[in-house]
Amino acid sequence: GTAHRIPGYTYGEPQLEHSPVTIAELDALKETLLWADSDDQALRMAGDALADQVGDVVATWYDYVAAHPHLVAYFGPPGGAPDSEYLERVRARFEQWILDTCRRPYDDVWLDYQQEIALRHTRAKKDQTDHVDAVDRVPLRHIIAFIYPITATIRPFLSAKGHGEEDVERMYQAWFKAVTLQVALWSRPYVREGDW
Numbered sequence: 374g375t376a377h378r379i380p381g382y383t384y385g386e387p388q389l390e391h392s393p394v395t396i397a398e399l400d401a402l403k404e405t406l407l408w409a410d411s412d413d414q415a416l417r418m419a420g421d422a423l424a425d426q427v428g429d430v431v432a433t434w435y436d437y438v439a440a441h442p443h444l445v446a447y448f449g450p451p452g453g454a455p456d457s458e459y460l461e462r463v464r465a466r467f468e469q470w471i472l473d474t475c476r477r478p479y480d481d482v483w484l485d486y487q488q489e490i491a492l493r494h495t496r497a498k499k500d501q502t503d504h505v506d507a508v509d510r511v512p513l514r515h516i517i518a519f520i521y522p523i524t525a526t527i528r529p530f531l532s533a534k535g536h537g538e539e540d541v542e543r544m545y546q547a548w549f550k551a552v553t554l555q556v557a558l559w560s561r562p563y564v565r566e567g568d569w
């Protein structure tokens with residue numbers, strides 16, 4: 374694949390720190406989300422439906438972020454203009470994330486990169502990957518609220534490939550679960566030790 378050529382994309386690389394989340398904790402979260410084998414299948418189907426559309430999907434999300442000054446603010450220095458180079462570098466990783474969400478096994482390697490993505494939104498690691506001078510954290514409340522647009526906007530892309538309404542609904546529900554699961558994981562470094 375071409376994934377290794379994406380600047381700053383370090384999925385599966387040995388220098389990554391290990392996720393503090395256990396597979397048992399992951400399984401419990403999936404159970405809360407009523408995760409079934411059919412969701413794994415639906416995500417594979419979604420991966421095939423979305424594969425040649427990831428550019429358009431992320432363009433939709435970027436338009437959404439750009440239209441909201443309180444969101445695009447995190448792509449620039451405090452009070453300053455958004456850094457377009459930063460936005461473009463993150464765009465490539467965001468596109469890859471769509472495929473990873475649909476196609477990667479949710480195993481230890483995946484958990485480690487979940488931890489990395491989480492930290493890249495926090496004071497611990499934001500801005501470091503792209504060596505930029507931007508606001509140093511994305512507040513957790515915005516990440517939680519972003520579950521809705523990331524989910525609602527995916528539907529037209531899932532239905533663009535001629536699947537029946539039932540398959541579109543299965544893919545949509547599985548996508549919603551997968552995004553919620555990841556945001557639950559990403560909340561960990563934001564909360565007080567012992568409270569996650």
Ligand code: HEM
Nearest residue numbers: 444447463466467470490493499500502511515516519520
């Ligand atoms: C980075 C997804 C919420 C701002 C990323 C990346 C992904 C992602 C996949 C790239 C990870 C990588 O480096 O491989 C998401 C999802 C969200 C969410 C699924 C919620 C459901 C937000 C919100 C903001 C935001 C609300 C604020 C506008 C950023 C920024 C980066 C980033 C600034 C670059 C971080 C860095 O410096 O490395 N996000 N994000 N994200 N996201 Fe989010």
